[in-house]
Each structure stands twice: as C-alpha cells, then as structure tokens.
Amino acid sequence: MKNIAIIMGGYSSEYKISLISGNVVYQSLEKTKYNSFRIHILKEKWVYVDDDETEFPIDKNDFSTTVNGNKINFDCVFNAIHGTPGEDGLLQAYFELLEIPQTSCDYYQAALTFNKRDFLSVLKPYGIKSAVSYYLNKGDVIYTDQIVKxxxxxxxxxxxxxGSSFGISKVKTASELPIAIEVAxxxxxxxxxxxxxxGTEVSVGVINYKGVITVLPITEIVSENEFFDYEAKYLxxxxxxxxxxxxxxxxxxVGDIAKRAYELLKMKGFSRTEFIIVNDEPYMLEMNTVPGLTKGSLIPQQATAGGISLEDLFSNSIELAMQ
Known part of the structure; x- marks a missing residue:
C-alpha cells in the first residue's frame, strides 16, 4: 500500500479552511487502498497528526516522519493547502526537488495563477477577457481621481x-477607496x-479525470452579500x-475558455476558474489551483453533480500524480 501525505494548514488566513479540506480528503480516501497521513504544515511546526491527535515532527530534509522508531517516507503528497505555501508554488518546488509526486499543478503554474495580475496578463493575448484594472504596490502614491477615472x-x-476573499472590498464612493486599500x-x-x-457569476471546475481534461458541471453563485465574500463562501x-x-x-x-486556460498553462490537478458573464461575454476573474475540498466547497459539489464521488475525485488525483 502506498503512503499518502495529505498536507493541510498553511501560513495564510485560509489555514482553518485548509484543515477542513484536508480532513475531508483523509475521510474520503479508501483505507484499504492507501495509508493516509494527515500532515499539518504551519508556520510554527510541520507535524504528522495521528488519529489520537498525537503529533510527530516532519523531517524537512526528506519530508519523512518517525513513529515509534519506524521511519515513514511518502509515495505521494495530496496538496490541500489553500494560500501560501501550498498554492503559490513554494511546496510544489520543494517536492519537485525531493522527487516526491504531488497532486496539484507545478510550481511555475502555481506561482503564476496565485498572482492575479500576472495570470490575467498572460491570458490576455489569447483573447481571454478580464475586467479593467488598476495596480498598486505598497508605498505607491494613491491618486483616487486617476483610479476612479x-x-x-x-x-x-x-x-x-x-484567497477566500480575504481583504476584498466593494467600493461605491471615492472616499471609501483609501480605507479599502488599507484593508487589502x-x-x-x-x-x-x-x-x-x-452580470452572472459562475465557477468552472476543470480537472484531469483519468487522463482526459474534463469540465465539471458549472456552478452559478448568487451572493446575499454585496459579492461572493468570505461569509458568502463559508457561512x-x-x-x-x-x-x-x-x-x-x-x-x-465559458467551459471552453476555462479548459483552454488550463491547457494553455499546462495545468495539472484541480483548477477552479471564476467568471462573470456580462451581455453573453465571460470575463475571467481568477483561477484557484488548490480549491476548497470541504463538503460544501464547489469542486466537490460539481464532481457529485457530474457523477464523480469524492473518493474517486481524490484517488484519481493521486493516481495521476504517481504516473
């Protein structure tokens, strides 16, 4: 049986959601097929957590752990870390150096898609539309009039x-801009x-399922709040x-555009791309490469609607990564 490390947690505001995602993966994976290990990757510690919640340190030199004198190495890593360092390429590069297969995309694709501005600029020449935008870096002078114009x-x-809509604000008047910028x-x-x-907001899941790049049934998002924020997503x-x-x-x-982006970027694993459709024209907002995997998350909902069980969805990822 293969040893599978399910990594969860991370260093960003999303770590709590990631722990839930990781636990759903742990509960869904077939116990007779895989030896699954829950690995918490947190700023203060990297540990394997067993069913009794006992913690065993991870050796970062070779990403192994030792339990009662037995050293455990992993055949594959299932990545359930939203945000840094699991969704921005850092861990992808680390596992590539250690030659341990992992279920998400490669480090370059992770870093690119995690950076919304760079990601949208790379796709623009291919005719993929996005909203009109203005960029700021910390320390830049804020010209409110220019931005509004x-x-x-x-x-x-x-x-x-x-991710997870942390730090996002909808601004209705020029005077609210500086406050929203501080929050971001x-x-x-x-x-x-x-x-x-x-327009209509939709979320499009694209996965490699049994070697075929597949668009899952599309989800429409109708937020009770001003937009699809943290409360709308998780509460x-x-x-x-x-x-x-x-x-x-x-x-x-819209499915074709999401699939085209997946193929153009040579993606692997899961991707969930958000669009807003205005006058029959889809505008791309962003792509998530380690989307939520909680029971209420979109990719599991879409997979279920497409006739793919969670067990199939997750074991498919592992099998493809190990090929």
Missing part, C-alpha cells in the same frame, strides 16, 4: 495574492483594483446553483 465606481479592491494591504503588498462587472450567505442557470451554449462557451 480608469475603473469607474463601484469597483473592487483586492489583494493580488490572497493587510493581506498583501500588491493590490488590484477592478471595475465592477454586473452560507450565498446560493450555489449547480448546474448554473445559463444556456447550454453559454455553458459550453
């Missing part, structure tokens, strides 16, 4: 490299300010409708 009001202020700087030293797209303040209430033609169109 370029992106209009209302607009969104987002940290460039953060708490999460990242780079900011992206985007024009407000008034039930939104409706997630799978399959989305869009025409077959539009579902095909």
């Amino acid at each position: 370029k992106v209009g009001l209302p607009c969104f202020v987002k940290p460039n490299k953060a 700087y708490k999460e990242d030293n780079e900011i992206i300010i985007e024009s407000f797209l008034d 039930g303040k939104s409706q997630e409708i799978t399959p989305a209430r869009i025409s077959e033609e539009m579902a095909r169109k």
Whole structure:
C-alpha cells in the first residue's frame, strides 16, 4: 500500500479552511487502498497528526516522519493547502526537488495563477477577457481621481495574492477607496483594483479525470452579500446553483475558455476558474489551483453533480500524480 501525505494548514488566513479540506480528503480516501497521513504544515511546526491527535515532527530534509522508531517516507503528497505555501508554488518546488509526486499543478503554474495580475496578463493575448484594472504596490502614491477615472465606481479592491476573499472590498464612493486599500494591504503588498462587472457569476471546475481534461458541471453563485465574500463562501450567505442557470451554449462557451486556460498553462490537478458573464461575454476573474475540498466547497459539489464521488475525485488525483 502506498503512503499518502495529505498536507493541510498553511501560513495564510485560509489555514482553518485548509484543515477542513484536508480532513475531508483523509475521510474520503479508501483505507484499504492507501495509508493516509494527515500532515499539518504551519508556520510554527510541520507535524504528522495521528488519529489520537498525537503529533510527530516532519523531517524537512526528506519530508519523512518517525513513529515509534519506524521511519515513514511518502509515495505521494495530496496538496490541500489553500494560500501560501501550498498554492503559490513554494511546496510544489520543494517536492519537485525531493522527487516526491504531488497532486496539484507545478510550481511555475502555481506561482503564476496565485498572482492575479500576472495570470490575467498572460491570458490576455489569447483573447481571454478580464475586467479593467488598476495596480498598486505598497508605498505607491494613491491618486483616487486617476483610479476612479480608469475603473469607474463601484469597483473592487483586492489583494493580488490572497484567497477566500480575504481583504476584498466593494467600493461605491471615492472616499471609501483609501480605507479599502488599507484593508487589502493587510493581506498583501500588491493590490488590484477592478471595475465592477454586473452580470452572472459562475465557477468552472476543470480537472484531469483519468487522463482526459474534463469540465465539471458549472456552478452559478448568487451572493446575499454585496459579492461572493468570505461569509458568502463559508457561512452560507450565498446560493450555489449547480448546474448554473445559463444556456447550454453559454455553458459550453465559458467551459471552453476555462479548459483552454488550463491547457494553455499546462495545468495539472484541480483548477477552479471564476467568471462573470456580462451581455453573453465571460470575463475571467481568477483561477484557484488548490480549491476548497470541504463538503460544501464547489469542486466537490460539481464532481457529485457530474457523477464523480469524492473518493474517486481524490484517488484519481493521486493516481495521476504517481504516473
């Protein structure tokens, strides 16, 4: 039996959600097929946590652990870390150096997609549309008039490299801009300010399933809040409708764009791309490469709607990574 390390936690505000995702993977994987180990990767410690919640340190030299005098090495890593260092390429590069297969994309794709501005700029030449945006780096002078002139009001202020909607604000008046910028700087030293797209928000999961790049049933997101923020995502303040209430033609169109982005970037593992459809035109917002895997998360919902059980979804990732 193969030893599978399920890594969870991370160094960002998303670590709590990641621990839930990791535990769902741990519970879903077939016990007769894999020896699964829950590995908590946190700023203060890297540990293997057994079923009694006893912790055993991880040796970072070769990513192994020792339990009662027995050294355990891992055949594959299942990556369930949202945010840094699991979604931005750091751990992908580390595992590549150690020659341990892992389930998410490679380090370059992870770093690129984690950086919203760079990701959208790379896809632009291929005709993939995104919102009008304005960039700021910490320390830049804030010219409110210039920003409003370029992106209009209302607009969104987002940290460039953060997930789970941490640090995002919807700004309706110019006077709110400086406050929103401060909030975003708490999460990242780079900011992206985007024009407000008034349309239907959809989330498109693309996975490699048994060697075939597959678009999962699309989810439509209807937030009770101003936008799909943390509360809407995790505290039930939104409706997630799978399959989305869009025409077959539009579902095909937006699915094709998400799949094309996956192929252009030579992605592996899971990807979940967010779009807003305005006047029959999909605008891409971002791509997540380690999307939520909790029972309420979108990729598990979409897989279920597509007839793929969680056990299949997760073991498929492991099998592809180990090929």
